[in-house]
Amino acid sequence: MLARYLLLLLPLLLLSGCGSSPEANDPTSGMTVEELYEEAHSELENKNYESAINLYERLESRFPYGPYAERAQLEIIYAYYKFGETETAILSADRFIKLHPNHQHVDYAYYMRGRSSFRLEPSLLNRWFDQDMTERDPRPSREAFRHFSELVEKFPNSQYAEDAVARMYALRDALAEYEMHIARYYLKRGALVAAVNRAKHVVENYQQTAEVPEALGIMVRAYRQLEMNDLADDALKVLELNYPDHNETKQAKASS
Numbered sequence: 001m002l003a004r005y006l007l008l009l010l011p012l013l014l015l016s017g018c019g020s021s022p023e024a025n026d027p028t029s030g031m032t033v034e035e036l037y038e039e040a041h042s043e044l045e046n047k048n049y050e051s052a053i054n055l056y057e058r059l060e061s062r063f064p065y066g067p068y069a070e071r072a073q074l075e076i077i078y079a080y081y082k083f084g085e086t087e088t089a090i091l092s093a094d095r096f097i098k099l100h101p102n103h104q105h106v107d108y109a110y111y112m113r114g115r116s117s118f119r120l121e122p123s124l125l126n127r128w129f130d131q132d133m134t135e136r137d138p139r140p141s142r143e144a145f146r147h148f149s150e151l152v153e154k155f156p157n158s159q160y161a162e163d164a165v166a167r168m169y170a171l172r173d174a175l176a177e178y179e180m181h182i183a184r185y186y187l188k189r190g191a192l193v194a195a196v197n198r199a200k201h202v203v204e205n206y207q208q209t210a211e212v213p214e215a216l217g218i219m220v221r222a223y224r225q226l227e228m229n230d231l232a233d234d235a236l237k238v239l240e241l242n243y244p245d246h247n248e249t250k251q252a253k254a255s256s
Contacts, residue, residue: 028058033063033069036059036068037068043055049079049082056072073092073100074105077093077096090116107158114167138175141174142175145175148167148168151164152165173209175206176202176210176211183198183218186198192225195218196226213239213243216239217239220239
């Protein structure tokens with residue numbers, strides 16, 4: 001009798017197992033690579049980023065080679081970026097660059113790597129400057145600048161190069177302001193050598209930014225306090241030549 005019941009239960013158990021398999025619950029299981037890509041791309045265009053990510057991942061898992069897999073690897077970078085998974089977007093861009101260094105659209109991966117490294121938006125910059133800059137980590141901005149630089153150097157004729165350059169200028173200004181904030185912080189607390197080094201770094205690495213004249217002014221004041229008058233005079237000469245209306249220049253003229 002027991003054996004009879006077991007034989008009756010066996011088909012039911014097998015049917016239950018088949019019904020709960022992942023393939024049976026996956027509406028994309030019978031799709032071709034073309035259909036799966038079109039579905040993923042449609043979700044991306046409709047701003048359903050999480051759904052698009054899932055579909056792109058399924059596509060590459062089932063069809064890891066070929067042009068559709070390459071498109072999926074490229075487009076998923078943007079999907080991750082828009083979905084707020086910044087680090088994953090950067091990793092995906094790095095992966096695409098390594099796998100397809102000669103791809104006709106690899107410049108896009110370079111560009112999105114920069115965009116993902118630091119979302120350069122007015123709201124973000126406002127949050128940057130509203131807080132104490134000594135507590136800020138400038139590494140994301142430096143990484144973004146480096147990534148955009150790579151794009152411009154490798155692909156100067158890329159359709160993304162102009163925007164990358166504009167973002168580099170904005171990043172450069174933000175980084176110069178950060179360095180000057182630290183320089184003023186050191187000067188105020190009497191760490192004169194540290195203040196000079198920060199200001200000198202701005203003069204040498206962030207030329208043509210609005211922070212250069214103030215950097216030279218800090219160098220003049222710090223060198224004076226250090227009784228390194230020759231170096232102070234050199235910094236003042238550069239300041240007078242290039243920024244005759246700066247307060248430090250006016251004070252020097254008034255005292256002479």
